[in-house]
Amino acid sequence: MRSRLDTPAWVAEQAERAELTVTAIALDDSAEWHRAGGAIEHRSGRFFRIVGFESGGRDAEPTSQPLIEQLELGTLCSIHRRAELAEVLVQAKAEPGTVGVVQLAPSIQATASNADQVHGGEAPPLQQAARTGAIETISRVVASEQGARFLGKRNANVLARQVAELPASAAHRWVPVDELLELSGTDHLVNTDLRSVLVSAPWRYLVDREPFRRRDDELGRWLSASWAATGDAAHARARVERAAALVEPGRIVRLDELSGWLTTDEGLDPVPGAGFRVRQIEIGVRGREVPRWDQPIIDSLGTGHVELWMRVDGRHPRFGFRLTAEPGLANGVELTATSVASPGDAPPAATAGLVLVSVAQSDEGGRFFHDVSDYRLVLADDPDAAGDDVIWLSLGDVEVLLAEGRWFTNEARSALALVLPWL
Secondary structure: OOOOOOHHHHHHHHHHHHOOEEEEOOHHHOOOEEEEOOEEEEOOOOOOEEEEEEEEEOOEEEEEEEEEEOOOOEEEEEEEEEOOOEEEEEEEEEOOOOOOOEEEEOOEEEOHHHHOOOOOOOOOOOOOOOOOOOEEEEEEEEEEOOOOOEEOOEEEEEEEEEOOOOOOOOOEEEEEHHHHHHHOOOOOOEOHHHHHHHHHOOHHHHHOOOOOOOOOOHHHHHHHHHHOOOOOHHHHHHHHHHHHHOOOOOEEEOHHHOOOOEEOOOOEEOOOOOOEEEEEEEEEOOOOOOOEEEEEEEEEOOOEEEEEEEEOOOOOOEEEEEEEOOOOOOOOOEEEOOEEEOOOOOOOOOOOEEEEEEEEEEOOOOOEOOOEEEEEEEEEOOHHHHOOOEEEEOHHHHHHHHHHOOOEOHHHHHHHHHHHHHO
16 A cells, blocks of 8 residues: 655656546536436435525525535544554545545545445445454544535544554555644645544544644644643533524525526526536546546635634633634534635635745535635734634644534634644
8 A cells, every 4th residue: 555656746646547537517418417306416316415595694694505415424534553653544535626636535535325336336445444343443523514515514534543454455555644744734735534534533642642742843832832721612612502592594495596596507607796606517537436427516716715813922822713603504603713715705804913834725626626725824913803703722622622523614624734734
């Protein structure tokens, strides 16, 4: 499972071998997807649906948009071992919407429909490992995906320990944990699912040392001090639960009843000012469970912007997480990064402060076509300007809440991945 190439070169080689092709097609030309019951769905009734959704009430902004309804629980599992060094088994996974075609992914990344081989092809790589006892679960955190694009979507973020030999796979390789943490700071190299698993894992177990001792610089010392502090997790839980109690549930509507959205041959086009459209695409690729398929995909019309603010003016460094009531969040309200504009949304005003880390990250390429967000960790000049709906937490409290699974958005977890090179 180990090539002689260094990891970025190995990823580039895997991308070339994939020979990915993506072609826009009319939905009516699809043999697998169709319009039914006011939605776009697979003829098997599995995988996911594109549905219309309307929400709003009290102080919330009204929402009328398509969402991806994917009620199946996805599996994101990174397999860990301790040889001479702590290592993680990564997968070079090709997806139609991935920037660069291939990025590093969890050892096992699969929907329930793929695991059940609804597509009629092969099972996802290493899918049998858990069933045959080759791996043992260390942690399992069920967490949301993007609530602005998915309706109720959740994944199980699993860190597992290798306990028996695994089958050989040309698309997998063992990477030292410290190397992987360093690579997480590279644009478009570590996919959103692997970032989520690494952030959600128990940090001490993952790195096999006290967290945030990898780099002995000023930021590393701040992060170490923040991880050592706890005490505000209960306050954060209470704030989220109070906010969630005020959220009025939305409702699924027919796509042809969505205000301001136009049904097209390919899918759906937005009103002026909306940030994305839905397209039908046909994919050809080597090395996947099936070599050719078609599907709907979200195609956003601009770059997203995500900032996580940091402050060092108190008893220990803290990070700002904003209460957000996104239409598709199963929990109604979760904590997101301090400032979030989804791909295609208007960018926020520039933040006054020192940018400590900046990485361009793309969203999951199986549902989003080249959707990119610029993630930044900012030492804010005026952290109180973030407002009253921002909760300031230490990394110690963040790790406690991450392990519980229901508190942080996908964007918050990806923003937290900015500090992984120091872990």
